[in-house]
Amino acid sequence: MFNPLEATQYFVDAAQRSVLFLDTLRQRGNQSLEHYNAGKPPVLVFDYETVMDGADFERPCNYVLLRIMPPVDAPTNPEKRPFVLFDPRAGHGPGISGSKESSQVGVALRAGHPVYFVSFKPEPVPGQTLRDVARAEMRFLQRVASLHPDAPKPATVGNCQAGWAIMMLSAHAPELTSMVGIAGAPLSYWAGLEGRNPMRYLGGLTGGNWISAMTADLGAGEFDGANLVANFENLNPARSTCARFARRS
Numbered sequence: 001m002f003n004p005l006e007a008t009q010y011f012v013d014a015a016q017r018s019v020l021f022l023d024t025l026r027q028r029g030n031q032s033l034e035h036y037n038a039g040k041p042p043v044l045v046f047d048y049e050t051v052m053d054g055a056d057f058e059r060p061c062n063y064v065l066l067r068i069m070p071p072v073d074a075p076t077n078p079e080k081r082p083f084v085l086f087d088p089r090a091g092h093g094p095g096i097s098g099s100k101e102s103s104q105v106g107v108a109l110r111a112g113h114p115v116y117f118v119s120f121k122p123e124p125v126p127g128q129t130l131r132d133v134a135r136a137e138m139r140f141l142q143r144v145a146s147l148h149p150d151a152p153k154p155a156t157v158g159n160c161q162a163g164w165a166i167m168m169l170s171a172h173a174p175e176l177t178s179m180v181g182i183a184g185a186p187l188s189y190w191a192g193l194e195g196r197n198p199m200r201y202l203g204g205l206t207g208g209n210w211i212s213a214m215t216a217d218l219g220a221g222e223f224d225g226a227n228l229v230a231n232f233e234n235l236n237p238a239r240s241t242c243a244r245f246a247r248r249s
Contacts, residue, residue: 040094042066043094044066044105046105048068050065050066051144052140052143055125059132059135061125062120062123062128063133063140065118065143078151079148080151081151081152081179082113082151083155083156084140084141084154085105085118085157087159088160116144118162137165141169141176154176156170156180157180157183158183163182163183163184167182212227215227
């Protein structure tokens with residue numbers, strides 16, 4: 001039976017939630033504009049300084065080497081193995097690997113290791129190639145090693161797309177690397193569980209990386225990382241696409 005009081009309470013609650021939702025979108029938009037106007041700096045919660053900027057190289061690129069400043073209560077030991085963390089470039093903004101205290105950066109700092117961070121600027125330098133990026137990253141590792149002559153060779157950690165980037169780097173310059181860690185790096189299309197992860201079949205059925213090359217050509221030489229984010233959604237269609245339609249219905 002229709003209850004006027006309950007109906008009124010329902011519509012008042014719905015109106016209040018709608019206002020709160022719109023206010024959240026407003027705050028999010030303002031934060032995005034502030035971050036954009038600031039030049040889209042890394043979202044690191046740690047202080048840092050620039051050690052090398054790939055824009056200054058003979059073959060410039062939009063990657064930079066940052067030194068993470070250790071907190072006062074957790075000084076680093078320059079003779080400990082330095083960690084070089086490579087940020088993912090899969091549609092995300094720079095600084096994900098150190099966007100909070102409990103992160104790869106934070107854990108390495110608390111263990112007393114010098115920490116360096118390979119970040120990137122939002123837009124690529126006109127004409128830069130993946131080879132230019134790889135050369136820049138090699139120079140970054142050489143510089144870190146030179147700053148810590150009494151320490152073991154740097155440990156490298158690559159997240160997502162950066163994982164396969166440092167695997168290529170390690171293959172071309174094995175003398176620069178020692179410990180290599182890759183987190184969530186898509187190194188093989190057959191990875192995953194049989195009958196459960198559709199991307200392992202999609203990668204094989206579509207014939208390799210020609211789609212990426214075509215997408216880059218359509219983007220006038222630039223590959224939009226949003227395409228990789230879309231692939232993340234395809235890793236579990238039941239959770240993303242199907243759940244989205246279920247919520248709408």
